[in-house]
Amino acid sequence: MKLLITGGAGFIGSNFIRYWLQRYSNDSIINLDLLTYAGNLDNLADVARNYTERYDFVQGSILDARSVDKLLGKHRPDVMVNFAAESHNSRAVLNPRAFFETNVMGTQTLLDLALKHEIARFHHISTCEVYGDLPLDSQEKFTEEHPYRPRTPYNASKAAADHAVRAYFETYHLPVTISNCSNNYGPYQHPEKLIPLFTTNAIADKSVPLYRSSQNRREWLHVSDHCRAIDLIIQEGKVGETYNIGSGVEKSVEEITDIILDTLDKPATLKTYVPDRPGHDRRYLLDSSKIRKELGWEPEIDFESGLKGTICWYVKNRTWWEEMCQQAGAEAVKEEGWEKR
Ligand SMILES: NC(=O)c1ccc[n+]([C@@H]2O[C@H](COP(=O)([O-])OP(=O)(O)OC[C@H]3O[C@@H](n4cnc5c(N)ncnc54)[C@H](O)[C@@H]3O)[C@@H](O)[C@H]2O)c1
Incomplete structure (x- = not known):
């Protein structure tokens, strides 16, 4: 099978490419990425070295219909998986337009081309x-049938993209699937996001900026469990369906911070409290029973050991994250304290 990963x-996306090439020795992947501040070819240095015959990188935008059209004509992939997005909630508060352009119009551009090139499966992340x-005290969980009620520009742009994907299934019978996943953690996450930000700040003995609502919770999933879930959906998921992917493990920002400081043997005095980001969501919790029952997926990595492994990865890969931090604007957003959490 040939996959186009955006x-x-x-x-x-980089974790997924590594996962797929390791697992499926006959498959090949074309990676289309614009290399915004969030994209980094160092994330795939080992992949480019180890899979020269089966891995290709193309720099380009999902908004550039002509180039993507040519790429699809040349490589004729069976499957497209769309990871490309502006993904940082805090940046969306500052520049919402970029999020709607990439996340909505970029996805719609890909849908048109997937239709034209008769792609056998379009999977949207x-x-x-x-x-x-x-x-915070709710007993409710979000099932796949729950109404969409996005509250931030990032969330609204992702919601709009999901609607577009579903519309191409209903209207044009494009064979699509969608997965809605909880917060991911693991290696190669940009140091502007919560766990890497707090870990890298603590390693460097800098303060860790918690929002005042530090009891706000997120459901955390290790990125490799996410990759396995996407794999199952592509192979066995039903066309036209949406699958929630979550671990059921919720942690508050305060709890995460304590684990990070404890693992790194740093003092609690590094914690500082900053004003909440506008539209800061209190909590999300997914009901993932559909993917568990229908496809037999279960998360394999337990949160505490996964988090400790991730913290160790950042300790060992200091050059990687120091270079990422130096790239455009990362420091500015960090200082605002509007990190995604
Ligand atoms: N990180 C999470 O916790 C999480 C949870 C659920 C869903 N998601 C979704 O998963 C996907 C990947 O998230 P991530 O955390 O890896 O994001 P990321 O910001 O690390 O990576 C996004 C990638 O998209 C590329 N990109 C941006 N605009 C592009 C364009 N116009 N054309 C081509 N490439 C472009 C960037 O260069 C970057 O490599 C996103 O769609 C995100 O919404 C993320």
């Missing part, structure tokens, strides 16, 4: 954040 130089937020 956004494969980012956090989840989405987020739990499209459903809105939950009160």
Whole structure:
């Protein structure tokens, strides 16, 4: 099988490419990525070295219909997986337009071309954040049937993209699937996001900026469990369906911070409290029973050991994240304290 992965130089996409090439020795991958501040070819240095025959990188935008059209004509992939996105909630508060352009119009551009080139499966990567937020004391979980109630520009752009994907299934019978996943953690996540930000700040003895609502919770999934879930959906998922992917493990920002500081043997005095980001969601929790029952997926990595492994990865890969931090604007957003959490 041949796959076109978009956004494969980012956090989840790069983990997915490595996962797929290791697992399927007859398959090949073309990675189309614009290399925004969030994309980094260093994330795939080992892949480019080890899979010269089966891996190709092309720099370009999912908004550039002519180039993507040519790429699809040349490589004729069976499957497209769309990871490409502007993904940082805090940046979306500052520049929402970029999010709607990439996440909505970029996805719609890909849908048109997937139709034209008769792609056998278009899988779209989405987020739990499209459903809105939950009160901290709620017993509710978001099922796939829950109405979409996005509250931030990032979430709204992801929600709009999901609607577009579904519309291409209903209207044109494009064979699509969608997955809505909870917060991911693991290696190669940009240091602007919560776990890498707090870990890298703590390693460097800098303060870790918690929002005042530090009891706000997120459901955390290791990126490799996410990759396995996407694999199952592509192979066995039903066309036209949406699958929630979550671990059921919720942690508050305060709890995560304590684990990070404890693992790195750093003092609690590094914690500082900053004003909440506008539209800051309190909590999301997915009901993932559909993928568990229908496709037999279960997360394999337990949160505490996965988090500790991730912290160790950042300790060992300091050059990687120091270079990422130096790239355009990362420091500015960090200082605002509007990190995704
Ligand atoms: N990180 C999470 O916790 C999480 C959870 C659920 C869903 N998601 C979704 O998963 C996907 C990947 O997230 P991530 O955390 O890896 O993001 P990321 O920001 O690390 O990576 C995004 C990648 O997309 C590329 N990109 C951006 N605009 C592009 C364009 N116009 N054309 C081609 N490439 C472009 C970037 O260069 C980057 O490599 C996103 O769609 C995101 O919404 C993320």
